Amino acid sequence: MSETNAPPPPSAGTTAASIPHEGHFAAVVHSWQQWWRTSVTSTVDQAAVIEKRREDCDTSARYLFLTAMSGGIAILGLLLSSPAVVIGAMLLSPLMGPIIGLGFALAIGDYQWLRQSAKSLLYGSAMAVFLCALIVFFSPIQTVTSEIASRTQPNLFDLLVALFSAMAGGYAMIRGREGTIVGVAIATALMPPLAVVGFGLATLNWTVFQGALLLFITNLITIALTAMVMARIYGFRTELSQRQTHLQNLIVVLVFIALAVPLGYSLIQIGKQANGERLVRGELQDLFDTNSRLSQIDIDWRTDPVTIDATVLTPKLEPDAESKGKRALARILGQDVDLKLTQYKVGTGAQAAEAAQLAAAEAKKREAELVKVDELTRELALVAGVSSKDVIVDRENNRALVRAKALPGATLATYQALESRIAAGVPTWQVQILPPPGGALPTIAFVADGDNKGQPTEAGRRALALVGWAAQRSGMAVALRGGTAAERETAAAILADSNVTPKLEPGGPQMTAHWVTNVSAS
Template structure:
């Protein structure tokens, strides 16, 4: 009897403990996370950057033009260059935030900017392809003609990073590049399909572009809601406008839902393909990663298998089993390699995987060298690539009118595309920025200036001369000295700020 009474008591205690944890988390999230976000400032900034301007239209069109040229040439470096220019992040994020707060006017403005920018880019891409002597479907173009799981994940993670950065006031070019990665290549392929009259390419790339766009907008809206951005009705907002926003949300979700359904079917089919291919051989056999073309009719599958016993009927059996399992005809090209035993099969599989990885790594290194040469304005042979240490270095030519921060941003953008590499872009010794102080403390602009000076001095390898009030110079000198930079500090000067200039190497 006592044990029966104790059981409900224990359950109730557990429920109360869980409730306390939930309440504590909600309080922490409300006070320490949502409470630190300046929502009016975030919304005001997002509104201002969603305006359709001549600069926005021009940059979107140029980005599309560069992207389609990169796709025609099968040059990842040129495609990445297009992503660096793309301004599509602002209207897409505006679309998401407008959905989150229920602002119909802002939603319409963002959608208008996005639509006109996309049409401008598609038009220029189509014109370039129409006038180009090269109109072949390259591997870069073919890979952007249908949604897949990895494309969707790129869009989702880019949206998460972009929304978080904007809410926290840390947005920048790198986040924009991540979002453009999911949008500019398929947008350029839409123009290619239009110019060549290839409607399979046109509609496939359009679906990929719309799917990624919808995913980014919906994720941005979700992130904004999580951070406390809510609908605030005003006198001008009507119930009709609210219904219109809900309708837009549903319209965004429909193509995404269809794409997710297709992606899920393909992922499940890929698992079944691998299972059926290996099922015809013993446990000692080893299978390569199958290559599957779902666009073919029948579906095309190719793979290698290392086995201790050759089985000529394996292809036919696998084709019949897969046709029943996935409901479509399958054409399998299965190459069999005879090995002595299971250990030999494993070694052959490992060697094959290593060769593929080495080839892929070599291609990535070559592509990185191409991008660095393009950004630095030099020939490829002037880029130093250390494949073993994964280090890349290049000395940039001087760009007229470009300040030091331009080179700093270029290095960050390229480094973001290859996180496993150490990328160093050596800038010319351009004028250093002024280190600003406010009430004796480093201002936000001063902190950024210090970071830029530290980066520049580290790359150029020359000492820096600081001039200004004693206390301010001491603060700046301490910050830079902690990074091991050579300094010649002249602690004299007037005004609240510190100026910086290059010293000679022997100084």
């Protein structure tokens, strides 16, 4: 019998009139309980479910490897602001196993299982955090991307997502619907917050660190407690595990309390911010005409004072609205407020309001672009050792160019690496750093024997790539001297892919590159 079957009706001869109201209700409840025990919980192989869940909680080599790989993929996706890569990390993460294990262990009072699940979760989480921190520490990209920022302040929706996902995950694991876990893994997103914790640790950004850690703890607590409730509903009881001592039961109670404290704190913070945003919206709306519309509002509760950026579409501009709003919001929130209020005058018609809203959004976009260009200009000037006015920026074609000064100890490879690092942060722009003239060109190594004889080594290919880059940036011609004739032709063909035609010169056994002023046919 499936779980959707209706409960059996009361026994024959029993009518609603013959049973008092309270007795009738109790009979219905008893009927449902009887149906649930006989038609649902009795169909669950509890011993098999527990055995399977125990396996998912082992601190095995497979578990640690998948956790490490998931963490590495997650932090790279966050740094590149790539949702697709982040989703891949969610699918790979095995953290759901020990967290669900915590819930089942609490449900049946198995202290040993609880300790094993907690240990696996602790080892996996710590390894993921420190691996992500290590990657960020050595990464040239250490900016807070939109993907990172979105995981630094959990809200009520994050809590509800974890709740419903845990219900689906608990059901799937109890009823043997393992395929559902894929969707649950994406929904709960356990690994990305841990990766952001590692980012905050590496960059010493404690606001990011604390926000991401709070999101992870919120997800963890919600999933574990929901799994425990689901297990209890499906009839998992203490008789399925070894008899627990009073000490073990006390520890289970303490675990409950330890889990409830951070969850309660999270809920209080979320509630305060949700209520605060409602008050802010209402107060700002009261400053304007009833035909006005609050188009956009951004509140950063982490700053001191609280930063509020709002856009209002109104048929009548209010010159003192910002000062009045700041005083009113400081009074109702009980703390200082930094309010930036942008007003757009519109007609009373719906089309005028919509047009103004689009204009406001476009203005916001242009402002963000200007900020990005200014940051790019400052960064290029800094690495090139020049002032910002020496950086050439073409906003229409998204190009930025700067001629670098000769920096102590810097080689052509240094300038190439600096250009690559900056370009990675602005993928829609073409960034060029022109190195100072006269930099030494590298030696090109070739394979001496074997199947790849006559082909450049890996180091040789990197050297040719550097030669091609330097020739493009400087506009000067290059020559390849030495090696065999076949090696020179091979190197010339590789440089042709960079639109560089080198002069080929015989010489010694080792091929070198150097600058020339004139190129003749070889």
